[in-house]
Amino acid sequence: MKIPPTLSTVLSNLFRKPATNMFPKTEPVPTPEGFRGKLIYYPDKCVGCKLCVTVCPAGVIEFIPEIKKVTFWLGRCVFCAQCVDVCPVNALEMSKEFLLATYDKYDDNLRWLKNEEIEEMIEAQKSKKVKKYRIIPDKCKGCTLCARKCPQNAITGAPGKVHKIDPNKCVGCGICVSVCRFGAIEEYEE
Secondary structure, three states: OOOOHHHHHHHHHHOOOOOOOOOOOOOOOOOOOOOOOOEEEOOOOOOOOOHHHHHOOOOOEEEEOOOOEEEEEHHHOOOOOHHHHHOOOOOEEEOOOOOOOOOOOOOHHHEEOOHHHHHHHHHHHHOOOOEEEEEOOOOOOOOOHHHHHOOOOOEEOOOOOOOEEOOOOOOOOOHHHHHOOOOOEEEEEO
């Protein structure tokens, strides 16, 4: 009589050690290089360009216009790292922390910038100077590169003409300065 293949597999696995790590009874397996764990956010570096909000496939990131920063609901995060890749000022990075399990999806461990922190930042922002950019007309060649790269659509102008930056839309990310080949954009504080 021939033994069915599934039965022979079951019988052979009865006498083997488990293939899984018995965490939390044992130490967790070390995380490999490039592991994408809990998202780390540096609000002091963030310029509020909203690129991370645009690329997030899970709706994790929420923009707070009063302070021009973002907050994250990590309970929704799929750890794709697209927000980290697109951030022009390196305000985001992936950690190796993976122990995020909780019964409460609104747990403080799963959120960056809680309501109290947001209120404190709003108060602190009232007295703080804001970094902005403007175009130097003599140097601008009207190449449109800065306008195409601006994530806020704050730069307008026709090809070959001097461009203008709308100070109300500009969030001070500095992308325009990094792409301008003519040194036609300067920083100022408001």
